[in-house]
Amino acid sequence: MAKNIAVVGLSSSPLRPSHGVAAYMQSQGYRILPVNPEIGEALGEKSYASLAAIPEKIDIVDIFRRSEFVPQVVDEAIKLRVPVIWMQEGVIHEGAAERARQAGVFVVMDKCILKAHHALRK
Numbered sequence: 001m002a003k004n005i006a007v008v009g010l011s012s013s014p015l016r017p018s019h020g021v022a023a024y025m026q027s028q029g030y031r032i033l034p035v036n037p038e039i040g041e042a043l044g045e046k047s048y049a050s051l052a053a054i055p056e057k058i059d060i061v062d063i064f065r066r067s068e069f070v071p072q073v074v075d076e077a078i079k080l081r082v083p084v085i086w087m088q089e090g091v092i093h094e095g096a097a098e099r100a101r102q103a104g105v106f107v108v109m110d111k112c113i114l115k116a117h118h119a120l121r122k
Contacts, residue, residue, distance in 0.1 A: 002059035002084065003031055005113075006051055008073050009064035010034040012042040018064035019043070021088070021114045025062075028117060033058065051076045060084040062113055063091050071096040078103045086113050 007022045010032070014020070019042065026032045026043055033054050034047035041047050048054050051061065051073070061077045063070060063086065070093035077085050078100060085100050087093070087109040097107045108116075 005060045006033040006058045007062045008035040012039045024114045058082045062086045
């Protein structure tokens with residue numbers, strides 16, 4: 001079962017969607033690992049500059065970055081053998097998604113992890 005979610009592009013501002021989604025997932029028992037070199041922490045967790053800087057196992061990479069930044073994140077996730085890459089609503093990069101799938105990664109694209117989690121609980 002997935003426990004650790006690395007949220008790439010997590011904002012420390014409660015007004016940003018990434019913060020609200022990550023706070024919800026945290027409230028559901030997931031460990032949130034912020035990935036944002038611009039902040040020191042978010043949701044009580046230390047923020048990391050990259051996925052590679054995270055010292056523990058990552059179960060899901062949740063991407064809140066513009067689509068043009070997705071290939072770099074996906075390549076790093078593939079290198080780290082992360083089993084799931086989740087691209088939030090509006091985050092779409094077919095080429096990167098296909099590379100991840102070819103590497104054996106389960107990919108979700110253009111969907112909100114909060115909405116999907118909530119729907120599963122019904």
